Amino acid sequence: MTARGRFAVGALLAALLVWPWVAPRYFVFLASVILVNVIVAIGLNLLSGYTNQLSFGHAGFLAIGAYTTAVLTLRAPGLPVLVTLVLGGLATAAVGLAFGVPCLRLGGLYLTMATLAFGFVITEAILNLDGLTRGADGLRVPAARLGALALSSDAARYYLTAAVATVMVAAAVNLVRTRTGRAFLAIRESEIAAQASGVPVAAYKTLAFGLSAFYTGVAGGLFAFVVGFLSPDAFDVFLSVDFVVMIIVGGLGSVPGSIIGATVVTVLHDGLAAFQNYRPLIFGALLIACMLFMPGGMTRALSRVRRR
Amino acid sequence: MTAATLVHVVVSGLATGSIYALMALSLVIIYNATRTLNFAQGEMLMVSTFVGWTAQRAFGLPLAVTLLVAVVAAGVMGWLVERIVIRRSIGATHWDVLIITLGLSLMLRAGAGLAWTHDEFPFPSFFGSRPIALGPVRLAPVSLGIIGASLALMAALYALFTWTRVGRAMRAVAQNQQAARLMGISVERVYASSWMLAAMVGAVAGVLVAPVVFLSSKMGLIVISGFTAAVIGGFGSMPGAVLGGMLLGVIENLAPLYLPSGIRYSVPFLVLIAILLVRPAGLLGRIEQRKV
Numbered sequence: 351m352t353a354r355g356r357f358a359v360g361a362l363l364a365a366l367l368v369w370p371w372v373a374p375r376y377f378v379f380l381a382s383v384i385l386v387n388v389i390v391a392i393g394l395n396l397l398s399g400y401t402n403q404l405s406f407g408h409a410g411f412l413a414i415g416a417y418t419t420a421v422l423t424l425r426a427p428g429l430p431v432l433v434t435l436v437l438g439g440l441a442t443a444a445v446g447l448a449f450g451v452p453c454l455r456l457g458g459l460y461l462t463m464a465t466l467a468f469g470f471v472i473t474e475a476i477l478n479l480d481g482l483t484r485g486a487d488g489l490r491v492p493a494a495r496l497g498a499l500a501l502s503s504d505a506a507r508y509y510l511t512a513a514v515a516t517v518m519v520a521a522a523v524n525l526v527r528t529r530t531g532r533a534f535l536a537i538r539e540s541e542i543a544a545q546a547s548g549v550p551v552a553a554y555k556t557l558a559f560g561l562s563a564f565y566t567g568v569a570g571g572l573f574a575f576v577v578g579f580l581s582p583d584a585f586d587v588f589l590s591v592d593f594v595v596m597i598i599v600g601g602l603g604s605v606p607g608s609i610i611g612a613t614v615v616t617v618l619h620d621g622l623a624a625f626q627n628y629r630p631l632i633f634g635a636l637l638i639a640c641m642l643f644m645p646g647g648m649t650r651a652l653s654r655v656r657r658r
Numbered sequence: 659m660t661a662a663t664l665v666h667v668v669v670s671g672l673a674t675g676s677i678y679a680l681m682a683l684s685l686v687i688i689y690n691a692t693r694t695l696n697f698a699q700g701e702m703l704m705v706s707t708f709v710g711w712t713a714q715r716a717f718g719l720p721l722a723v724t725l726l727v728a729v730v731a732a733g734v735m736g737w738l739v740e741r742i743v744i745r746r747s748i749g750a751t752h753w754d755v756l757i758i759t760l761g762l763s764l765m766l767r768a769g770a771g772l773a774w775t776h777d778e779f780p781f782p783s784f785f786g787s788r789p790i791a792l793g794p795v796r797l798a799p800v801s802l803g804i805i806g807a808s809l810a811l812m813a814a815l816y817a818l819f820t821w822t823r824v825g826r827a828m829r830a831v832a833q834n835q836q837a838a839r840l841m842g843i844s845v846e847r848v849y850a851s852s853w854m855l856a857a858m859v860g861a862v863a864g865v866l867v868a869p870v871v872f873l874s875s876k877m878g879l880i881v882i883s884g885f886t887a888a889v890i891g892g893f894g895s896m897p898g899a900v901l902g903g904m905l906l907g908v909i910e911n912l913a914p915l916y917l918p919s920g921i922r923y924s925v926p927f928l929v930l931i932a933i934l935l936v937r938p939a940g941l942l943g944r945i946e947q948r949k950v
Contacts, residue, residue: 404753455938459695463889464934466882467927474924587882591760598757630768637761641754642746 366512370505378504382576384616385508385515386569391596391608392522393565398594399603400534401558402541404458407465409589410472411563415442415570416580420491421482423574431494431501431510431575438571439564446563447556454552469590476582488581491574501575511572518565522605534558538603592619599640601649610648662794667911673801675907676808680863681884682891682899683815684856690832690894691852692744693752697759700881701766702739702857704874706732707864708774711781711873721784728861736857740850748849763878770875783869804866811862812900819896824851832894886926890933892943901941 370378390412398404419438422429429437453464477485493502494510501510525531533554536544545551574580592615600611618636622629644651681699688696710728713719719727739762747755785803789796819825830838831848839845864877871877887906891898906926913925933941 452935456934457938459893460889460934460938460940463885464931467886467930470927471924474921478920595757595760598753602753627768627771630764631772634761634764634768637764638743638758641750641758641761642743645747645750645754 363516366516369512370508375504378508379576380616380620382504382508382511382572384613385511386573386576387593387596387612387616388609389515389518389569389572390566390593391600391612392519392605393562393569394593395597395603395605395608396522396525396534396565397558397562399597399601399607400538401555402538403453403555403558404462404594405465405562406462406587406590406594407467407469407472408562408566408593409585409587410465410469411442411446411566412570412573412589413472413476413580413582413585414445415439415567416574416585417476417483417489417570418442418567419571420489420574420580423492423494424489427492427495429495431496434494435514435568435571439568442567442570443560443564446567447560450556450559450563453559454555466587466590469585469587473582473585476585483580483582486582488579491578491580494575507576511576514568514572518568519605519609522565526605530554530557535603595637599637599647601647604647604649607647607649614648660794662796665795666797667915668908669797669805670801671908671911672904673798673804673907674910675887675904676805677863677867677880677903678883678887678906679900679903680808680811680859680866681880682888682903683812683896684859684863685881685884685888686894686896686899687828687852687856687859689888691828691848692755694744694755694759695752695885696856697756697881698739698763698766698878699856699860699884700878701763701770702732702735702878703860703864703880704877705766705770706735706857706861707781707868707873707877708770710861710865711779711868712774714782721782724782725862725865728865729858732857732861733854736853736855737850739857740853744849744853745846763881767875767878774875776875778872778874781865781868781873784866785869800870804870807862807866811859815859815896818855824848828852828855883926886930889940890930892937892940895940895942895944898940898942905941 369381373381390408393411394405394408415438418441419434422434422437423431426434449468453461456464476483479485480487483489493500494507495501496510501507526535533544533549536547536549537551537554541551577584596611596615597608598611599614600609601607618633622632625632640648681703684703685696685699688694688699706728709731710724713727714721714724743758743762744755747758783800783803784807785799787799789798790802791797817825819829827838827843827848828851830841830843831845835845838848863880867880868877883906884903887903888899889902890905891900891902906929909929910926914922917925937943
């Protein structure tokens with residue numbers, strides 16, 4: 351890492367740490383939502399950016415993680431929050447693998463369609479499992495517990511989210527330098543070339559599915575605590591589309607790209623809320639302008655500027 | 659359940675399926691030319707139907723002229739979208755273009771909401787409402803009309819792609835863009851005509867379906883069913899799009915009769931996943947062999 355890069359990371363971490371002291375309460379909440387979306391974007395990017403499997407079903411994975419963590423917190427209040435988050439992530443990863451393995455045969459648009467279908471099926475499954483999820487009435491999520499401590503303030507929830515997000519971002523950055531990460535990079539550049547060089551493409555694609563679902567599931571658990579209320583219609587196809595927008599606008603196959611994309615899209619959605627009916631109009635125009643003037647996403651545009 | 663009811667349900671399923679098939683066809687036409695999935699297809703259908711409706715209300719036009727207005731409006735819109743936005747991104751990746759069409763769909767839906775509000779409006783129908791009795795079977799004229807009109811349009815499309823220069827140029831570009839260019843085909847012109855043709859097919863579907871589902875800014879969501887249909891049939895294949903649409907329509911209408919209502923919306927998607935597991939490239943699709 352260059353000195354400038356190290357400085358940037360340090361500044362970012364410091365900003366994360368002091369944010370609740372300087373920002374108004376609402377912006378602490380907004381920052382938590384951004385961090386949740388950052389984790390999802392990284393998870394989705396592992397799948398779509400690196401192994402070329404575009405998913406329009408990640409709202410479904412987010413829902414599985416959110417409901418698993420929420421129901422565990424309700425039914426087993428003794429469990430510390432980190433355990434429930436990891437269990438939520440693992441449950442989502444299990445579903446991801448069960449769904450991903452048969453989908454290995456599918457390419458391109460067929461996989462996209464299958465994941466879209468997956469999202470719809472999950473929403474309806476939540477409605478049907480109303481014994482656990484309270485169906486359409488929605489589920490109120492109790493405060494996360496860390497030992498005797500209840501994380502019931504916005505700042506506490508923010509710190510929990512920020513800590514988990516930092517660990518997961520660091521893990522993703524380091525993943526790229528491992529054997530697995532190099533395999534992902536090879537698949538990103540060319541699947542056929544990777545296969546020819548002896549990379550077991552199917553195994554790594556499956557792994558990417560599991561990892562992606564794990565990231566999204568953990569993010570779902572955090573989402574449950576941050577928002578405090580779950581209902582199936584919050585996890586519709588438009589949310590999945592938003593996640594895809596984040597990684598393409600930010601930059602496919604790049605961790606900083608996921609962070610930038612998730613931040614920009616979340617802030618835009620929030621900032622444009624005041625424009626009511628004009629919001630989608632402005633958001634749509636921005637998307638078009640962004641892709642016309644910054645093809646390949648913002649990270650690529652930034653690196654082009656820096657090289658000049 | 660009697661056989662008569664079954665026939666009735668299947669026929670109305672085929673009618674829904676015809677609309678899905680037209681939607682799937684318009685997606686496939688654009689995909690074959692530009693390798694892009696057009697997210698805005700449903701919204702383009704919705705806006706052109708609204709334009710037809712407005713003209714009909716303003717000038718008291720007969721329904722046939724309304725259809726013509728909608729189709730012409732769709733053609734102009736398709737041409738504009740291609741020339742103003744899509745043409746500029748000709749060198750961009752498919753992902754970028756996907757986001758561009760997504761942005762377009764958001765803009766068109768919001769724009770329609772501002773111009774015509776987000777309410778639902780009744781739309782006049784070509785077909786009467788008195789059911790036609792064939793022995794014990796009673797059929798809705800709307801269903802038969804939609805099926806007939808869609809089949810006629812499909813036949814016209816078949817003729818276009820088989821016997822006209824434009825149609826053959828489109829097929830050539832779909833097969834191999836570079837070879838098509840070397841044969842003297844203007845690929846850019848094929849892009850423009852594909853967008854126009856797809857928008858026009860969508861407009862016909864819009865005018866046919868609006869009397870059934872009401873005219874509203876939410877109508878564009880039909881694109882999801884069209885996409886599902888195209889994938890079931892095998893994306894890129896036109897007979898596949900028709901087959902997939904019909905199948906999806908019939909399954910959607912039959913499912914509530916046999917299955918608990920809790921899972922009725924999942925059924926088409928479960929069927930889709932099942933079909934893809936057996937045939938990963940859809941019913942009539944071919945797996946593309948890539949050379950390195």
